[in-house]
Amino acid sequence: MIRVLDPGFYTTVQDRGRFGFRDLGVPVAGVMDEGSAGVANSITGNEPDDALFEVTTTGPQLEFTRETLVAVTGATVPVQLNGSDFPMNIPFQVFRGDILSLGKISEGARSYIAVSGGIKTEPVLGSRSFSKGITPWHVLEEGDELPFGETQLLHFNTAHHWKPAGLDSCLLEAYKGPEFHLPGEEEAGLLSGQPFTVSAKISRMGYRLNETLPANSHSIITSPVMPGTVQYTPGGDLIILMKDCQTTGGYPRILQLSRQSIDVLAQKKRGDQVRFKILPE
Amino acid sequence: MKNFNLSYLPYGKNAILAKWPDCISEEILNDIISFRQALKQQLKEPVRETVPAYNSVLIIFSEAVRDFSKMEEVLEKVYHSRSPSQNKSRDLVHIPVCYDKRFAPDIDELAGIKGISAGKVVELHTAPVYTVYFIGFLPGFMYLGGLDPVLHQPRKKTPRLRIEKGAVGIAGSQTGIYPLESPGGWNIIGNSPIRFLDPLSDPPFFAGAGDKIKFFPVTAGEHEMISDSHARGEYVLKKEVWND
Structure with a gap:
């Protein structure tokens, strides 16, 4: 078991997401930065689909009730085991009674803690990703106890030089969305011409940007959306939907981020700048 | 076709x-x-x-x-090469709604705007057989067609920060039920005590695109009873076969 002594600011359990239920309005959820989460799983000998912790702003304090291997990747964060500093991107052993603490994230927005064997909370609709109204928990709380799988101590690796895509890059590569041509050439030109700033309105559901495009009266009949969809609201706001987003929406979908660019955005926080690069069709 | x-x-x-x-x-x-x-x-x-x-x-x-x-x-x-939906019969699901004032913060205002009584709002809302167009927005949120034009009403100018789980609302020409607590701008006229999406049952939701929905009024006491029996897993929604 892993006992949550302190949940941190906003810690959840995520895997690669919940697929096949979007026609019931069920969000995909899943890790925001797939690259960093994938590395964490890989270096602890886990499968890509194994569930792990996603940490935001300030990390949790976790007590282990049996031996395993853990690794921390993603946004830069101080890692301590029983009060001693440990490096990121390298798996290390923890024993019964050990306490793992993550401090405040200094660079980036989301860190990942993989536990060898994977976190084994009960899957709901085929996934362990926390989701409001779907899983019994939607965020880690003090006193929670989470089971984890059998440790694969034989298979592990290191990733000394791993750095999340979003720490170095601010480039969001995007395909033209279904309504790219609806706003008009001028607005489309504005998209790739200027930098945009991440606003304070950001969550696992979506990122709103500070700079706006001209207000407009474009709307569409409610239609499906996906993580990575850039919506253009009547007020001119740009909202980039992320993993916990709703399944349908009524705003024009002007761009669709590439998978890698969702990883980049997942590491951005309030005040960070991003630029769009529109990919050829 | x-x-x-x-x-x-x-x-x-x-x-x-x-x-x-x-x-x-x-x-x-x-x-x-x-x-x-x-x-x-x-x-x-x-x-x-x-x-x-x-x-x-x-x-x-x-x-x-x-x-x-x-x-x-x-x-x-x-x-x-698709074949027509072969006169496929659909389900008609009966959903209990309590239109009692305590669950219906906007019913009097809506009735006032329309120049009808709150009772008439209930009558108009429970009369139609609604069509489920699709499910989206929130887990188990049904986009329903068939609202009586008399009840069409734009969203509230200032959205509420918190709309209760089960709230039944009207926005424009649409009526719907909030399956989860959520912020929102719909005019709230009632509340349904049933659980909308049950991820642990198979199928997890009682309706799909093309199915039909009808609301029936229940008292506040019945609302509580249904809510309790739902929590114990004992409440069974009334369903019947619907042929177009």
Whole structure:
């Protein structure tokens, strides 16, 4: 078991997401930065689909009730085991009674803690990703106890030089969305011409940007959306939907981020700048 | 069977949006149901899932689509080989709603605007057989068609920060039920005590696109009783077969 002594600011359990239920309005959820989460799983000998912790702003304090291997990747964060500093991107052993603490994230927005064997909370609709109204928990709380799988101590690796895509890059590569041509050439030109700033309105559901495009009266009949969809609201706001987003929406979908660019955005926080690069069709 | 002129729009690397003309109709709804069924049966490419809405279906593939125009041809071929929804019978689900004042903060205002009594609002809201167009927005949120035009009412100017789970509301020409607590701008006229999405049961939801819904009024006491028996897993929704 892993006992949550302190949940941190906003810690959840995520895997690669919940697929096949979007026609019931069920969000995909899943890790925001797939690259960093994938590395964490890989270096602890886990499968890509194994569930792990996603940490935001300030990390949790976790007590282990049996031996395993853990690794921390993603946004830069101080890692301590029983009060001693440990490096990121390298798996290390923890024993019964050990306490793992993550401090405040200094660079980036989301860190990942993989536990060898994977976190084994009960899957709901085929996934362990926390989701409001779907899983019994939607965020880690003090006193929670989470089971984890059998440790694969034989298979592990290191990733000394791993750095999340979003720490170095601010480039969001995007395909033209279904309504790219609806706003008009001028607005489309504005998209790739200027930098945009991440606003304070950001969550696992979506990122709103500070700079706006001209207000407009474009709307569409409610239609499906996906993580990575850039919506253009009547007020001119740009909202980039992320993993916990709703399944349908009524705003024009002007761009669709590439998978890698969702990883980049997942590491951005309030005040960070991003630029769009529109990919050829 | 009428063939619509569909457009196929690339949507990222892994998905294609099939789009019908810009309107909301039962004819398009039934065509979407047939198309999804044909996709499920005939498409050999690995599809992760298909997501329907009023006049579109998003087809999400497990892998990147390499040749978009070729895939467009494949999809168009599947569309033309679909069979009509074979007079498929649908379910009619009866959903209890309590229109008591304590659950209906906006019913008096709505009745006032319309120049009718709150009782008449209830009568008009419980009379129609609504059609489920699709489920979206929140887990288990049904987009329903069939609201009496007398009850059409724009969203509130200032959205509420918190709308209760089960709240029954009106926004424009739509009526719907909030399956989860959420912020929102709908005019709230009642509350349903039932649980909308039950992830642990199979299927997790009691209705799908094309099914029918009818509301029936319950008292505050019945609301509580149903809510309790639902929590114990004992409440069974009344369902009947509906033939068009």
